[in-house]
Each structure stands twice: as C-alpha cells, then as structure tokens.
Amino acid sequence: MSDVSNKMIFVLVILTLVISVFSTVLLVTNQGNRIVGSRISQTGGPQDSAVIAYKVIIPGSAPQTMDSATGKIAFAIKK
C-alpha cells in the first residue's frame, strides 16, 4: 500500500459516504419499530353517583293551565 492513487482515494470517499447514509437510514427506519414502556390508562374510578329528586307543592299554589277548548281553568282544592 505504498502507492495509493487519487482514484483509489476517491473511491474510498464515495464508499464511506454510502455506508454513512445506509447506517443513518437503517437507524431511523428501525426507530419506528420501538415500543418501550407504553401505557394505556383511563381516568375515573370505581364509583359514581346519581340523583333522584321530586318536589311536592301545596295544590292551591300549583301553576294552572287553561283548557284551550273550553276556556276553563282547573283548580285543585287544598284539604
């Protein structure tokens, strides 16, 4: 290897560039396949609550509606 021509050096430089690009592509491509430590979780808990409600009013104070056919308004009589 006492006499290395410029042509040989040029070939080696090109080969180095090709290897470098190939290595980079290989690393980037494989990175997409890596799944490490992923976690699927949900918020919330094992308990929830609901509400049941009603309201009782004094009959005389109940909102009354008029029968549109007869024009009469029905009232409930408080005992």
Next chain:
Amino acid sequence: MDVNNKTLAVLLIAGMILSIAGTLSVLNNDNGGLTGYAGSTDTQYGTIDYNISSNVVLSFTTASVDFGTGYVDTTLGITNCDLTTEASGNEVGCAGFDDKTNSPLVLTNIGNKDAEVNLTFADAVTTFITQDGSGSSLQLKVTDTSGEGGACTGTQSLSSYVNANTFDSAAEITACGTFESDPSTNSIDIDVNLTIDMDESGDQSISLSAIATE
C-alpha cells in the same frame, strides 16, 4: 502539513470500520436499544414492552331522575301518586309531576375489567321520603339496558323492585355479581318507582352511589 494518499486511505478505512461497528452495536443492543431489526443470516427478535392498566371505572351516563314538581291529586279519591321510570304505571293520582317514561338511570362500566356492582344510598331514605308504610316508598330495579343483554349476571338482588330503605345509610346491595366491561354489553338501567303519599312535602333529593369491586 502534507498528508499523502496512503494516510488518507488508512483514515477512510478506519472511518468505515467505525461506522459499521457503531451501527451494528446500536441495532443489537438489548438494553433499551433499537428493536425490530431483522438480521440477514438468522432470526432476530425485537422487544415490544407495553403495560395496559386494569381499570374498573363506572359512569352514570344518565345520572338524574327528576320527577319535577307536583302534588297528590286527592280530587280523584286517591291518597298517593305513583311515579316510575318505566313505560307503565306513571302518574296515577299525581298532578303536575314530570313523566319519566323510559328514562331510567343508566350505569355503564367504562373500564376494561368485569366487576361486581353494589348500590347504596349514603343517607337514610327517610330523609327523602317517609317510607313508613303509609303509602310512600322509593324502590329500585336493575335490568340490562335494551340491546345489551348479559351486561348484568351473577347475583342480582334488584332484579325486581326492592324498597330503598334496605340499602340506605351506606348499607349496600348487590345489583350485579358481574358487570361486563365489553363495550357491546356494559350498560344497565336502574328503574325508579316512587310512590308519594299525600302527606309528603317539600323539595327532596337523594344521592345513589354505585360502587364496583373487582
């Protein structure tokens, strides 16, 4: 400094060797290295490491039944009114209350694990309605939501109406021995049957809790 071609050639070859060695070293590193690399001469195995948490999560997707405002219509000779979330039996002897036909509470298991579900009222039901045998009562019943048959299996202590005072003051009752988490069958209806005696009064509400255990 003059650098002859021989020196350059040696440096380039060394660079190529380092580049190839570094790439192979990264690809074959088992401790947090890249995975999914397929070897050219033999089978290589990548590592896929994931952790799915086991969750039991309940949600009332319909969380309120409000029968509204009204009174017992004694002019009909009836001393109480019957309100229910079911399709039949609504508003017998009642005036002004809202019709809640087909509007039960709906409880859904939105977790990823089947669970036992218990129901309880934290407070005494007597703070909500007398429930003293005079004609007032609060009752609940649990069924699978329409189209979700099999959501509730195992012990079903509320398959027919049960008086709420048997599971109030934090006492629990088992609604479903197994409440499915499969999204196609993970909802149950909790129907309410409220009978209001003419002696009841005021603005009343009570909180129902659903508790899941694995």
